[in-house]
Amino acid sequence: ATRIVLAKRPIGTPDDDCFRTETVSLGEPADGQVLVKTRYLSVDPYMRGRMNDVKSYVPPYRLDEPISGGAICEVVASRASHLQPGDLVLTQTGWQTHALVAAEKASKLDPVPQPVTLALGLLGMTGLTAYFGLIDICDPKPGQTIVVSGAAGAVGMVVGQIGKILGCRVVGIAGSDEKNRYLTDEIGFDASVNYKSPTFYEDLKKACPDGVDVYFDNVGGPVTDAVMKQINDFARISVCGQISLYNLSEPDVGPRIAPILLTRKAKMQGFIVGDYHTRFPEGMAQLSKWYTEGRLKSQETIIKGFDRTIEAFLGLFTGINTGKLIVEVE
Ligand code: NDP
Numbered sequence: 001a002t003r004i005v006l007a008k009r010p011i012g013t014p015d016d017d018c019f020r021t022e023t024v025s026l027g028e029p030a031d032g033q034v035l036v037k038t039r040y041l042s043v044d045p046y047m048r049g050r051m052n053d054v055k056s057y058v059p060p061y062r063l064d065e066p067i068s069g070g071a072i073c074e075v076v077a078s079r080a081s082h083l084q085p086g087d088l089v090l091t092q093t094g095w096q097t098h099a100l101v102a103a104e105k106a107s108k109l110d111p112v113p114q115p116v117t118l119a120l121g122l123l124g125m126t127g128l129t130a131y132f133g134l135i136d137i138c139d140p141k142p143g144q145t146i147v148v149s150g151a152a153g154a155v156g157m158v159v160g161q162i163g164k165i166l167g168c169r170v171v172g173i174a175g176s177d178e179k180n181r182y183l184t185d186e187i188g189f190d191a192s193v194n195y196k197s198p199t200f201y202e203d204l205k206k207a208c209p210d211g212v213d214v215y216f217d218n219v220g221g222p223v224t225d226a227v228m229k230q231i232n233d234f235a236r237i238s239v240c241g242q243i244s245l246y247n248l249s250e251p252d253v254g255p256r257i258a259p260i261l262l263t264r265k266a267k268m269q270g271f272i273v274g275d276y277h278t279r280f281p282e283g284m285a286q287l288s289k290w291y292t293e294g295r296l297k298s299q300e301t302i303i304k305g306f307d308r309t310i311e312a313f314l315g316l317f318t319g320i321n322t323g324k325l326i327v328e329v330e
Helices: 046-050 125-138 154-165 177-185 200-207 221-228 258-264 273-292 306-315
Strands: 002-006 019-023 033-042 071-078 088-091 098-102 145-149 169-174 191-194 212-217 231-239 267-270 300-304 324-328
Touching: 002 306, 033 088, 033 306, 125 154, 125 212, 125 231, 125 273, 145 154, 145 221, 154 169, 154 212, 154 273, 169 177, 169 200, 177 191, 191 200, 200 221, 212 221, 221 231, 231 258, 300 306, 306 324
Parallel strands: 145 169, 145 212, 169 191, 212 231, 231 267, 300 324
Antiparallel strands: 002 019, 033 071, 033 098, 033 324, 071 088
């Protein structure tokens, strides 16, 4: 098996020295194990946080161990009665071409979604994050204005579409004119603005003539500071991610937002999708229904080649992706 391990903890933006690609031999599966071959692996912003040696909701990656994360794998050999060679499973094997895993940690994709990559995107963690983070935390009402940052990314694009299904006005924020055009012309957003434009603040204001009732935050930093100035009374703010801060080597100091929350009587709440695991079946059923009805569209950026995994991961921070970023292991 070829695998990518964490060689050094990054300070700031990770560089190639932080990773090492190595080859190991795996042997045969033991009783209750399966040998899997990775077909598609997920690269996710949260992985950057796990590269730091700090306390969080998941333990940090260990040095010299493979970067773990979601992957769609094919069973090659099995010593578990419910899994057969050829079965496709969702596992947490991460950045490795093959792995031995405990069968109970490999969930069989049955039925296999079409395309199978939906299991890492719209019909996986991405879709569930959008669903619970928007519906549970923000309680959007028809006619209200939702702003979503990271709007052309995996989670953001689903948030906006669910907002439209619920009858809201949806305004996206993304990092290129092309992405913003895609969101309004193809995905159904009412408006979308470029945070890299010198007129960002005015553009955002224009796009939200009635203020902001719901803000779904994927990025934090100056983008969020701009949105916070425009929230309405009783706004709900879901803190899903803060990607603009993940590579900072020094803590960021921004405007203090507590006075805004106070005077607007607004509610801001962080959440971690894994805490909703008992409600995953509900979320999956609803997302699948909307997808089958054609009301939710899936968008993925697929990078071909295991040797491009690090490049793909770092691309999350420069915005190479539209929709869910996935590596196809060839
Ligand atoms: P995305 O597909 O959205 O990829 C990341 C995107 O972030 C890029 O495409 C880029 O788009 C944008 N971005 C990168 N750097 C910056 C920056 N400095 N300022 C503004 N935008 C930036 O990733 P995901 O959909 O997987 O994740 C989105 C967010 O949700 C992340 O913050 C992630 O950590 C969080 N998350 C949280 C979960 C939870 O349980 N709370 C679960 C899953 C994800 P652009 O071109 O627009 O800059």
